[in-house]
Amino acid sequence: MALHTALNELLDVRVPLLNAPMTPQAGGELARAVAAAGAFGMLGFDEDEPQDAIAQQAEIVRQGGTPFGIGLAAWVLARRPELLDLAIAARPALVSISFGDPAPYVARLHAAGILVASQVQNRAWARAALDAGVDVLVAQGTEAGGHTGSVGTLPLLQLVLEMTRKPVLAAGGIATGRGFAAVLAAGAAGAWIGTPFLLARESRTADAARARIIASDETQTIYTSVYDRVQGKPWPKEFGGRALRNAFVERWHEHEDEMLASPQALAEFREAKGTGDYTRAHIYAGQSVGAIHAIESAAEIVARFERDAEARLIACRALLG
Ligand SMILES: Cc1cc2nc3c(=O)[nH]c(=O)nc-3n(C[C@H](O)[C@H](O)[C@H](O)COP(=O)(O)O)c2cc1C
Numbered sequence: 001m002a003l004h005t006a007l008n009e010l011l012d013v014r015v016p017l018l019n020a021p022m023t024p025q026a027g028g029e030l031a032r033a034v035a036a037a038g039a040f041g042m043l044g045f046d047e048d049e050p051q052d053a054i055a056q057q058a059e060i061v062r063q064g065g066t067p068f069g070i071g072l073a074a075w076v077l078a079r080r081p082e083l084l085d086l087a088i089a090a091r092p093a094l095v096s097i098s099f100g101d102p103a104p105y106v107a108r109l110h111a112a113g114i115l116v117a118s119q120v121q122n123r124a125w126a127r128a129a130l131d132a133g134v135d136v137l138v139a140q141g142t143e144a145g146g147h148t149g150s151v152g153t154l155p156l157l158q159l160v161l162e163m164t165r166k167p168v169l170a171a172g173g174i175a176t177g178r179g180f181a182a183v184l185a186a187g188a189a190g191a192w193i194g195t196p197f198l199l200a201r202e203s204r205t206a207d208a209a210r211a212r213i214i215a216s217d218e219t220q221t222i223y224t225s226v227y228d229r230v231q232g233k234p235w236p237k238e239f240g241g242r243a244l245r246n247a248f249v250e251r252w253h254e255h256e257d258e259m260l261a262s263p264q265a266l267a268e269f270r271e272a273k274g275t276g277d278y279t280r281a282h283i284y285a286g287q288s289v290g291a292i293h294a295i296e297s298a299a300e301i302v303a304r305f306e307r308d309a310e311a312r313l314i315a316c317r318a319l320l321g
Pocket of ligand 1: 021023024025044045071072073140143144145146171172173192193194195196283284286287288
């Protein structure tokens, strides 16, 4: 018995699961290890990284010899169009373009033989992705770590599944094989998983950040624009970022204008980011932090999701009486 959806053939994987293209945590080592474990490895192209550093990460995953994907943000591409060239040059099987309209980029990617995915956060973004001709939609709920919308994974997934027969993946809050099985049972073609891979040995997560993730429970995230505003990042307003709570975000959440007028607040953040002081600097992470407790290899994480989802789905047969 094995998990099987449309994704297995589409992405040539054994397990219909992808690691999310988290920047900067999902680098070449993580994507490569996830792919080697039989799932689909994604690399996040970080808008803050220089081009040669990004190319280096892509080379690491390419060396693995498996298909892989690259994640991009539409608003970043509008400012750094060269990242699309870099992505195409890396010859991925899939590119995701989220947080904005993917339409301007789909034809070029398709012409290069690359599948296109887009994370969608509500009906309007799902419509835009379908109109743009993307191949895979990712219903990204507000439980997700990092930037996301404001609708929960389950209401969003149900709605998007009703809109299309194209493969739809679920993202946001999928912490264990139970959650993986739940979205597959709902009709998703796979799971797009971020936060649990922050603790993967191969991810580019700082040790101090790992310790805070392990110590956090499911109530300790906040959906906020504090960290975009303090860093001057022009994220579209509708996409807040879900991060772990700390003293800095508690102080300035919903007081962002005041924060920007405070040279002391700006200096405090800059210093904290520089020294990796996560009592002030940000760690983007989703509500599934409450369910992740240990550092494991990517292979162990993939195997656990696979094994536990299979067991859950087998147990579900009993529900039919
Ligand atoms: C630390 C972190 C960084 C992220 N960076 C990106 C990114 O650069 N591009 C992107 O498309 N999604 C990014 N995401 C969102 C993920 O793609 C995904 O939607 C999310 O992690 C899924 O929810 P989960 O964290 O509950 O598993 C990020 C998520 C996290 C936790």
